[in-house]
Amino acid sequence: MTPTDDEKMTLCGIVLHPAGHTRSPAMHTAAYSALGLNARYEVFDVPPQELAAAIAQARARGVRQLAVSLPHKETVIPHLDRIDDTARAIGAVNTVTRRDGALEGSNTDWLGAVRALERETPLAGRHAVVLGAGGSARAVVYGLHRRGATVTVLNRSISRAETLARDLGARRAGPLAALADVPHDVLVNTTSVGLRSDASPIPADVIRPESVVMDAVYDPEITRLLRDAQLRGARTIPGKWMLVYQAAAQLELWSDREAPVAVMAEAFDDVGTRA
Numbered sequence: 444m445t446p447t448d449d450e451k452m453t454l455c456g457i458v459l460h461p462a463g464h465t466r467s468p469a470m471h472t473a474a475y476s477a478l479g480l481n482a483r484y485e486v487f488d489v490p491p492q493e494l495a496a497a498i499a500q501a502r503a504r505g506v507r508q509l510a511v512s513l514p515h516k517e518t519v520i521p522h523l524d525r526i527d528d529t530a531r532a533i534g535a536v537n538t539v540t541r542r543d544g545a546l547e548g549s550n551t552d553w554l555g556a557v558r559a560l561e562r563e564t565p566l567a568g569r570h571a572v573v574l575g576a577g578g579s580a581r582a583v584v585y586g587l588h589r590r591g592a593t594v595t596v597l598n599r600s601i602s603r604a605e606t607l608a609r610d611l612g613a614r615r616a617g618p619l620a621a622l623a624d625v626p627h628d629v630l631v632n633t634t635s636v637g638l639r640s641d642a643s644p645i646p647a648d649v650i651r652p653e654s655v656v657m658d659a660v661y662d663p664e665i666t667r668l669l670r671d672a673q674l675r676g677a678r679t680i681p682g683k684w685m686l687v688y689q690a691a692a693q694l695e696l697w698s699d700r701e702a703p704v705a706v707m708a709e710a711f712d713d714v715g716t717r718a
């Protein structure tokens with residue numbers, strides 16, 4: 444018996460809660476079309492208490508890859524067969540890929556961040572400041588350190604910044620207000636300040652005109668921080684690119700094809716204009 448088209452179709456998706464407004468289906472589906480991949484991307488709205496059952500169901504359905512978003516990036520780990528060294532170091536999984544029947548957890552957020560930054564600057568030998576000490580900060584600090592940058596972590600809760608710095612090889616930690624005293628060429632905001640608001644985590648006058656500034660926040664695409672940075676003469680990178688490159692890395696993990704980054708970025712924009 445020959446398998447039908449539907450049986451041959453690769454199933455991927457994203458688990459998150461609440462499902463809200465995710466751009467992942469648009470980006471991945473556009474990439475499947477561009478590459479001629481027979482694949483489908485589904486959104487699984489999974490509350491925390493249903494995560495174990497959802498992963499079991501994904502196994503039973505032979506799901507090839509799941510993106511893992513909030514609030515499941517840490518709690519998914521016990522439900523997997525293994526996680527790779529990068530996800531273990533970061534302490535979070537944003538991607539689950541089926542390999543030889545086993546579910547493997549990995550993390551592409553760090554790669555999304557460094558590839559986005561590398562659009563504007565090499566990272567080796569640079570001095571970077573990361574604002575924030577949550578989940579995305581862990582991935583960004585890991586990536587910057589891995590690329591050879593010296594990293595300072597500044598956060599509202601200083602003890603959280605200190606723990607992150609110790610865990611992931613950042614050189615210094617402190618409060619957000621210390622930014623003015625830390626020489627740097629790269630600045631990344633990973634706090635949620637600016638998300639769907641016109642707030643910035645720092646005053647505009649501490650932004651260095653010679654720095655490259657990236658905001659992990661991608662809604663709105665141009666945040667208050669990025670607007671302030673542009674006015675100060677700094678080069679800026681919207682969080683859109685971090686999201687696009689982490690999605691591109693996910694696609695490459697299962698498809699063994701080079702991701703069509705421009706197509707995925709265009710799909711991100713299309714969702715934005717429809718929102």
Ligand SMILES: NC(=O)c1ccc[n+]([C@@H]2O[C@H](COP(=O)([O-])OP(=O)(O)OC[C@H]3O[C@@H](n4cnc5c(N)ncnc54)[C@H](OP(=O)(O)O)[C@@H]3O)[C@@H](O)[C@H]2O)c1
Pocket residue numbers: 552555574575576577578579580598599600603633634635636638644658659660661682683685686687689
């Ligand atoms: N572009 C991408 O691909 C990408 C990927 C992941 C996340 N993100 C975005 O990054 C942001 C953070 O995500 P996350 O998962 O890291 O969140 P998280 O783990 O909840 O961490 C939130 C961070 O924001 C800080 N914060 C929250 N409210 C603050 C305030 N009023 N003033 C100062 N600091 C404040 C927290 O400081 P405390 O420790 O003091 O509470 C913490 O450092 C979100 O907007 C998310 O959408 C983007």
